[in-house]
Structure formats: structure tokens, C-alpha cells
Amino acid sequence: MLAARFHRYGNPDVLVIEQAPEPEATPGSVRIRVQAASVNPIDVLLRAGHLHQVLPLNLPAVPGRDAAGVVDQVGPGVSGTSVGDVVFGLGGLADTTAEHAVLTAWAPAPSTWTSAQAAAAGLASATALAALDALGQALDPSTSDLDALAGRTLLIEGASGAVGSAAAAFAVAAGARVIGTARQDKHGPLAELGVLPTTYGPGLSERVADLAPQGVDAALHAAPSSSLPDLVEIVGNASAVVTVIDAEGAARLGSAKVDARNDSTLLRRAAALGQRGLYSPRVAHELPLAAASRAHALAEGGSGKVVITVP
Numbered sequence: 079m080l081a082a083r084f085h086r087y088g089n090p091d092v093l094v095i096e097q098a099p100e101p102e103a104t105p106g107s108v109r110i111r112v113q114a115a116s117v118n119p120i121d122v123l124l125r126a127g128h129l130h131q132v133l134p135l136n137l138p139a140v141p142g143r144d145a146a147g148v149v150d151q152v153g154p155g156v157s158g159t160s161v162g163d164v165v166f167g168l169g170g171l172a173d174t175t176a177e178h179a180v181l182t183a184w185a186p187a188p189s190t191w192t193s194a195q196a197a198a199a200g201l202a203s204a205t206a207l208a209a210l211d212a213l214g215q216a217l218d219p220s221t222s223d224l225d226a227l228a229g230r231t232l233l234i235e236g237a238s239g240a241v242g243s244a245a246a247a248f249a250v251a252a253g254a255r256v257i258g259t260a261r262q263d264k265h266g267p268l269a270e271l272g273v274l275p276t277t278y279g280p281g282l283s284e285r286v287a288d289l290a291p292q293g294v295d296a297a298l299h300a301a302p303s304s305s306l307p308d309l310v311e312i313v314g315n316a317s318a319v320v321t322v323i324d325a326e327g328a329a330r331l332g333s334a335k336v337d338a339r340n341d342s343t344l345l346r347r348a349a350a351l352g353q354r355g356l357y358s359p360r361v362a363h364e365l366p367l368a369a370a371s372r373a374h375a376l377a378e379g380g381s382g383k384v385v386i387t388v389p
């Protein structure tokens with residue numbers, strides 16, 4: 079099969095398009111003919127070698143954590159999914175930017191999404207829902223799903239990002255009042271989501287106090303920023319603040335660090351909201367597999383979600 083691969087760590091130019099061995103569906107997994115795979119921040123970090131000491135890859139490696147496509151092999155022990163189903167989901171640490179990928183967590187793609195949107199939803203929605211579930215449990219352990227967010231005020235740092243905008247959509251759907259940080263030119267799309275937008279950086283607590291004079295009940299740190307202590311101060315309760323980035327800060331302050339899990343339940347919940355038009359992943363750039371290097375370079379520039387399409 080054709081795949082994007084890198085034989086050494088480095089800048090986006092290390093990505094080449096070449097023949098690679100086809101993976102096979104393993105027990106509990108499905109294999110898809112990939113239509114699209116998204117570029118997540120972790121793909122860039124892994125390819126650049128920034129994580130090689132904690133998460134070493136066997137090189138050559140295929141980048142990509144998530145993908146969408148058509149099931150073409152069903153692994154032993156899988157029920158409820160058939161060859162021909164259109165799904166989106168999560169592969170391993172690095173293996174989806176290719177003609178075929180094995181997913182260990184997946185859900186039917188909503189008919190309301192393009193294949194690029196379905197690819198963009200995998201890691202982002204699983205991370206956002208895992209983080210919001212943790213916040214919901216911190217606010218009210220007796221409730222399930224996101225019920226505890228109803229009527230609460232939630233601050234999301236990084237609300238314009240893939241994870242943050244998914245979390246914003248899910249929280250708004252759950253009945254939360256959401257304040258989200260983003261650079262000024264992304265405030266329009268956030269307002270369309272039903273989010274009260276504000277900028278990040280110095281003065282955040284004053285801007286948030288203007289928007290929520292009654293206070294903030296919980297916060298989600300979904301941006302590569304050093305603002306976790308500010309979020310804890312704004313909420314006034316470290317246990318009602320979750321980060322998906324800052325493990326060290328979370329341990330020091332008493333907040334939780336949450337990671338995405340390869341859990342099909344999370345993806346099915348995201349898909350259900352997608353089908354109802356309540357979650358529409360934003361895709362800023364779509365590039366073909368042949369332009370995988372350019373796709374990674376664009377993703378490094380932070381100009382919005384990049385998706386690689388696989389013809």
C-alpha cells in the first residue's frame with residue numbers, strides 16, 4: 079500500500095510517500111481503506127523526534143493517530159461492524175496516514191460530516207469528551223455523561239483548537255455556558271458555536287470576570303500554554319480544572335491531567351452529536367497524501383486543522 083513514512087526524525091521534509099506493508103485487522107480491531115487522516119499536534123512532535131525518549135517509534139514509521147474510511151477487514155471478536163461501513167476512529171500512536179489503517183476504537187461516521195471532518199474528529203473528540211467527563215465527575219459525581227455541566231459556567235483555554243472546539247460544542251449541547259479563549263480572528267466561529275469568546279494571555283481573569291460576574295465553575299486547559307495556574311485561580315478550585323497538556327502543573331496544583339483513550343464509546347457519543355448537527359469538526363486545510371510534508375508544515379504553523387486525504 080502507499081503510505082507517508084519517515085525513516086528518521088526531523089522536519090516535515092523527512093516524510094516520503096512510498097510502498098509499505100499492509101496492516102491486518104487484529105482481534106478487536108477493524109481495518110479501513112483510509113479516505114482521510116488528520117494531523118494532530120502529537121504527530122508533529124513524534125515526527126520531529128521531540129518525544130523519542132518517552133514514546134520511541136520503530137522506524138520507518140507512518141504518522142497519524144486518527145483516520146476515517148471504509149471498513150475492509152473485521153478482526154476476530156468484533157460484532158456490530160461490517161465490511162463497507164463508513165467509520166472514523168483511532169489507530170495506534172503512529173499508523174494512519176496510509177491507504178490502510180487498523181483502528182482499535184471507532185464509530186460510524188455521521189452522514190452530516192465529510193470524510194475530512196470525520197478524520198478530524200477522532201483524537202479531538204475522544205480527548206474532549208474524556209476531559210469533560212472528568213470535569214463532570216468533579217462537579218457532581220452522582221451524575222453521568224455531561225449532565226453535571228448543565229447550567230454551569232465553563233472556561234475553555236484553546237477553544238478554537240480541535241480539542242477545545244469539540245469540548246465547546248459538547249458543553250454547549252449539555253447546557254453549559256461556555257467562555258472560550260482564542261485569537262481575535264477566531265472569535266466569529268466561536269460565537270457561532272454559542273461560545274462567549276475572549277482572547278488568551280495577560281488580563282484573562284479580568285476579561286473572564288466581565289463575561290461571568292457570577293464566577294466560573296470549571297475550566298478545561300486545551301492549549302499549549304502555561305496558563306493552568308491562572309485557570310485554577312479563576313475557578314478557585316483546582317479539582318474543577320482539567321488539563322490535557324500540563325501533567326507537571328496538574329500534579330503541583332491538584333488538578334487532573336486527562337489523556338485520550340481508544341474508547342469507541344467516546345467516539346459514538348461524538349458521532350451522535352454530529353448526527354444531530356451539534357458537533358461539526360472544522361477543517362482548515364485538506365491536502366492529498368502526496369503533499370504530506372506540506373500538510374505537516376502547515377500543521378506546525380497553527381493555522382487550523384489539517385487533514386490529509388488518501389485518494
Ligand SMILES: NC(=O)c1ccc[n+]([C@@H]2O[C@H](COP(=O)([O-])OP(=O)(O)OC[C@H]3O[C@@H](n4cnc5c(N)ncnc54)[C@H](OP(=O)(O)O)[C@@H]3O)[C@@H](O)[C@H]2O)c1
Nearest residue numbers: 119205236238239240241260261278301302303322337338
Ligand atoms: N492528552 C491528550 O490525550 C491530548 C490529545 C489531543 C491533544 N492534546 C494536546 O492538546 C493541545 C490542543 O490540541 P489540538 O489538537 O486542539 O491543537 P490545535 O487544534 O492546534 O489548537 C491549539 C489551540 O491552542 C491555542 N493556543 C495556541 N497558543 C496559545 C497560547 N499561548 N495561549 C493560549 N492558547 C493558545 C490555539 O488558539 P488560536 O489558534 O486561536 O491562537 C488553539 O485554540 C495540544 O497541545 C495537544 O498536544 C492532548
